[in-house]
Amino acid sequence: MALPESVREAHDIRAELNGIHLTMNAVKERMDSLEQTTSKRMSAVEDRLDVIEGLLHLLSANMEKVLKVLAVEDPE
Secondary structure, eight states: OOOOHHHHHHHHHHHHHHHHHHHHHHHHHHHHHHHHHHHHHHHHOOOOHHHHHHHHHHHHHHHHHHHHHHHHHHHH
């Protein structure tokens, strides 16, 4: 005995919804993964910026020392 058309359609719709649900879960997992990767990369960038800032402070301090030495050698 064949199933009524409406029952077959309901089964088809349910199968499609299950497929959509699986796709949505996969997309959510991928988005979570990308968010974690982005967060790690941003943290690495912030760490590098901190290092650059420290190097700039050292450079600035050394430049001041050089200017003082030059001023002593050439007292114009």
